[in-house]
Amino acid sequence: MMLVLIVQVSAKQMKESIKRIYEMLDSVSPLDFNCGSLCGEVCCVYDDGEDINSNLVLYLLPGEELMYEDSEHFDLYVIDPRQLDYPRKWKDDVFIVECRNPPHCDRSIRPIQCRTFPLIPHISEDGKLHLILDENEFPYVCPIVRDNIHLNEDFVKVTYEVWSMLVGNPMVHALISFDSRRRDNRRKGYTVVV
Numbered sequence: 001m002m003l004v005l006i007v008q009v010s011a012k013q014m015k016e017s018i019k020r021i022y023e024m025l026d027s028v029s030p031l032d033f034n035c036g037s038l039c040g041e042v043c044c045v046y047d048d049g050e051d052i053n054s055n056l057v058l059y060l061l062p063g064e065e066l067m068y069e070d071s072e073h074f075d076l077y078v079i080d081p082r083q084l085d086y087p088r089k090w091k092d093d094v095f096i097v098e099c100r101n102p103p104h105c106d107r108s109i110r111p112i113q114c115r116t117f118p119l120i121p122h123i124s125e126d127g128k129l130h131l132i133l134d135e136n137e138f139p140y141v142c143p144i145v146r147d148n149i150h151l152n153e154d155f156v157k158v159t160y161e162v163w164s165m166l167v168g169n170p171m172v173h174a175l176i177s178f179d180s181r182r183r184d185n186r187r188k189g190y191t192v193v194v
C-alpha cells in the first residue's frame with residue numbers, strides 16, 4: 001500500500017514539473033512572428049511520401065508520457081530502449097508520440113522537442129551544455145537553420161534554462177552526451193548558438 005502511494009506521488013510530482021517546463025516554454029517563440037509561415041510548418045507535416053516508417057514521431061523525455069494519457073490528439077507508443085540507438089545507461093522504456101492531425105495538435109501538451117526546436121542541446125567534451133543548430137539532424141529544410149535567422153533572445157535564454165534543468169536527470173544527461181559525441185565524431189559541422 002505504501003509503495004503504491006509513493007509511486008503515485010512521484011508520478012504526480014513528475015507531471016507537475018513537466019507542466020512547469022511547458023509553461024516556461026509557452027512564454028517564448030523562436031522568432032517574433034509565426035515561423036511556420038516561412039515553411040508551411042514543415043517540421044510538423046514532413047512526409048517523404050514513400051516509407052511509412054519515416055512518419056514523424058516525437059521522442060519524449062522522462063515523465064512527459066504522463067501528459068498524453070487519454071489525449072485525442074496524439075498516439076502514444078512505448079519502445080524497449082534496446083531496440084533503439086540509445087545509451088546503455090538508459091534502462092527505462094522510451095515513449096514516443098505521433099500527432100494525429102499535424103500541424104494541428106493540442107498545443108498545450110506538445111512535447112518539449114517541439115517547443116525547443118530548432119535549438120538542439122549539445123554537451124561539449126569539457127562537459128558544458130550548449131544549444132546548437134544542426135541541419136544534419138532532420139530530413140527537411142528549416143529556414144531558420146538554413147538562413148541562420150537570428151533567434152529571439154528570450155527563446156534562447158528560456159530554452160537554455162529548461163535544458164539545464166533537464167540534463168540534471170542522469171538519463172537525459174547520458175542521452176544528450178551520447179548524441180553529442182556521435183555528432184562531434186561525424187565532423188559535419190553545426191552552429192553553436194550559446
Ligand code: SF4
Binds near residue numbers: 036039042043
Ligand atoms: S522551426 Fe523551422 S521548420 Fe519548424 S516551423 Fe519554424 S521555420 Fe519551419
Ligand code: SF4
Binds near residue numbers: 044099103107111
Ligand atoms: S506535436 Fe504539434 S507542434 Fe509538435 S510536430 Fe506535432 S503538430 Fe507539430
